[in-house]
Amino acid sequence: MDPSRGRDDGAQQPGATGDRSTLTLHINGTEQTLTLDHRTTVLDALREDLGLTGAKKGCDHGQCGACTVIVDGRRANSCLLLAVAHDGARITTVEGLADGDRLHPVQEAFLDRDALQCGYCTPGQICSAVGMLGEAADGFPSHVTTRTAPVSAPAPLDAPEIRERMSGNLCRCGAYPRIVEAIEDVAP
C-alpha cells in the first residue's frame, strides 16, 4: 500500500454521525436535505454540495462579501455561517433572484450600467444590493445617515448612502461608480 494514501472512502459514514448532521435548507424556494460535516459553511454547501456556484468565495473569512446571499430576508456573508446552525433557513442566492427569464430589477440595472467587469464580485454585489434595499426600506440607518433622520421611516438612498451601505462588498475591478449608478436606478 502506498503509505501516502489515507483511508478509503468506505471508512466514512454516509449519514449523520458525531461530526455530521442532517439538515434542511430552503434554497431559492426548493427544500434541500443534506447531511453535512459540522465544519461546512453555507457557502461550501451551496458551491460544493449543491452545485450552486453563483455565490463566490473571495476570502472565506467575511472580508470581501463575494459570498453574500440572503438568509431569512437579510443579507449575510455565507462563508461565515455554519450550515449546521441554519437548519430550516430560507436562503436566496443570485440564482434565485430572476423570475424565470425575467431578471430581478437589480440584475437588470447592473447590466444596463455595465456595473461589472470580471463578474466575480457581482453575485455578491447584487444580493447585497437587494438585501440593502430591504434594510433601507425598513428604516435601518447607516453610518452616514443624518442623526436627525426619522427613526423607522424608510431611509432615503442617495449616492453616499449607497456607497456606505455597499462597502462590505469588495470589487477589485473597480466597478463601484457603476454599481452605485445601478442601485440608484432601482432605489425608491
Added chain:
Amino acid sequence: MSQAPPPLGTPAARREGRDKVTGTARYAAEHTPPGCLYGWPVPATIARGRVSAVHTDEALALPGVHAVLSHDNAPRLKQPDDPILAVLQDDRVPHRGWYIALVVADTLDHARAGAEALRIAYETTEHDVVLSENHPGLYTPETVNGEYPAVRERGDADRAFAMAPVQVDATYAIGALHNHPMEPHASTAQWTQDGHLHVHDSNQGSTTVRESLAAAFGLRPQQVTVVSEHVGGGFGCKGTTRPQAVLAAMAARHTGRPVKIALPRRQLAAVVGHRPPTVQRLRLGAELDGTLTSVSHEVITQTSTVKEFVEQAAVPARIMYGSAHSRTTHRVTALDVPSPSWMRAPGEAPGMYALESAMDELAAALGIDPVELRLRNDPADEPDSGRPFSSRGLAACLEEGAARFGWYDRDPRPAVREEGPLLVGTGVASATYPVYIAGSSASAHAATDGSYRIQVNATDIGTGARTVLAQIAASVLNTPVENIRIDIGSSELPDAPLAGGSSGTASWGWSVHKASTALLRQLRECTGPLPAEGLTIFADTEQETSEKSPYARHAFGAQFAEVAVDSRTGEVRVRRMLGVFAAGHILNPRTARSQFIGGMTMGIGMALTEGSTMDPVFGDFTESDLASYHVPVCADVPEIEVHWIDEDDPHLNPMGSKGIGEIGIVGAAAAVGNAVRHATGVRLRSLPLTPDTLLPYLL
C-alpha cells in the same frame, strides 16, 4: 431593411453580462468532475532553510484524507518554464509561504483539517528580507521587466543638474502591493486514460499555461487542454502559470482522480506575485522658465532568490519629458522574499508616482502651474530613442482635463482652502503606458445561414474581450454584431497571447481582423452557394507584429483629483477624480470607460489604503488578507469622470487602438498625493497616505 449600426466604436453590451448577473458564469473552481478531490496547499512557516521532515501519519489517519504530497513523494517535474512552478521538488525553502506540501482529501473540510494535522520539521537558516538603499546585495541587472535596458544615459545628467538654477532632489518609497483579484487562483485538473491533462484554470492566457504545463510534465502541448472561460480578475498575477495549476495536475496524477485547488486568500501574497517595493530617487534640474535640463530617475528594488524580476520604474522617465541630460537606472537585490511579478502597469504605476510627484515639487519650486510645467516640457520626439511618436496626446489630455475639471479656478498656494476642519486641495499628474502587441492566431467561419463564428484563445479577465472581438469581426464582415458568435477561453482554440501589457485587444483583434478580412475576400470570390460545412479561414499575425515600428508608440493621459483632508484625524477622502486619456481609437466606449474607472480606483487604493509591510523577524507580509490589506471599498471611491481624445493613429494595428487596461492606474496616486500636498502643505514621499502618517504634520 434597417441599417446595421457601425459595430466598432459603439457601446456594445458585455456578451457574458447576463451569465454573470445570474450566477451561471462558471469560474475555474466551479467545475467539479465526478470523484473530484480537494487539495489544500501547505505553506512553509520559516523564511529560509530546509524541510527536514514531513510527518504525515496524523494527517493520513484523518477521515477522508487521500494523500499528502511533499518533496518526498511528489511527481518529478521535467522543466518548468518558471522557477516558481518547481514546487515539491526539493527540500529548499526560499521564502516564507513557499509551498512545501499538499493535502488531498475528499472534501474541503477534510483537506484543510489534514493540512492542519501535518507536522513539518525544518532546518532554519538566517534570512534577509529587508530592502534598504545600501543593501550590500544591490546590483545592476542587464535588463528590467519588459526587456528594457536597466540603465540609460544621455548627456551628463549630474553636471546639468548641478548647474540648474532650480533643482528638486527627492526620494520616494512605495511598499509592496498585492494584486488580490477577487477570484483567488484556482485549478481543477484531471488526467484521462490516454495521458491527456485537462485543466480548468484561472489565468490570463491559457495558450501560455498549456505550454508551461506541457513543459513541466514532459508532454507535448497537444496533450494538454487548459480552459479559462471566465476569470475573476488578474491584474498581472495570473499572467502566466501559477503553482496551483502544477499542484492540481500533480495531485490528480498521484491519486488518479480529478483534483480541485482554490488557493486560500491568505496564501496568495506569497505565491502568486506582487508589486515589489521601490525606493526611487528623482533629481530634476530646470531653467527658471521651467525647461527641464536634467532628469535622473534611480530605482532600487528587490527580487527573490527564486527568480529575477525587476520592476521597471525608471522606464517612463525615458519617454515623458524632454531634457538634454538624463539618467535612468535600476538596481535590485535578491532577498529571501516571495517572488515579485506583474501588477497592473508594472513600472509605470510606481515610476510615474515618483516622477509626477517630483514634477509637482518642481512646479511649486518654480512657481509655475503644474499643468503648464508639463506642457512646457512636452517633447516632439521620444527623448530616449529620438524616434517620432506615432501619436502623443499628453498635451491635449492635460488641456482638456484642466478645462473639464475646473483646474484653473484653484488658488495655487497650499493649505489655504479650509472647509471647517477639512483642508481641500487639487492635484494633477500625467499618465502613460506603452503600446505592446504580440502575434496571435484566429479563425473566422462563415456558415450557410449567414452567421459567422470567430475562434481565438483570448481570455476575458473582465475587460469585455468577447464583446470587442465580436465588434471587430462584425465591422470587417459588415454584419450586425449579433450575427457573430465568438469562442474564447480554451487552449483548443487558435493560439493566442495572454491578456497582459494592455495588449489583448490589439493582439487578438488584429488576428480576428485578418481572418475576417480574408474570409470576406473569399466570400466575395465565391460565386455559387457556400458548401454545406461553410467556409473557414485561419490567420496568424506573427509576421506583421514582429516588425519593429519606426515610431515610439504610447498612450497618454492626465489625471486630476480633489481631496479633503480631515485636520483632526488625518483622513484623506478623494472627493472627485477626472481622467482624460489618449489611447488611439476607443473600440467600445462602454467597456473602456469601466476599465479606465477600474484603473483609477486601484490608483486611489495605491495612494491611500494599500500597503504591505515585510515583517523583518518572520519574513512575512504582514497584511496578507483582505481585512488588513485594504483594497478600496465603495465608500472610498467618489464619482470618477472619464473622457478620452479619440486619436487617429495609423501606426498601431488595423483597428487603430492602444491598450487601455493599465493606464488608468498610472499617475492616479501622484494626482492624489499632489492634491494632499496642495490641501495641507505637507509633502509625504511614501505611500499609502494613511491617517497615521499624515496626522503628525497636521497637529
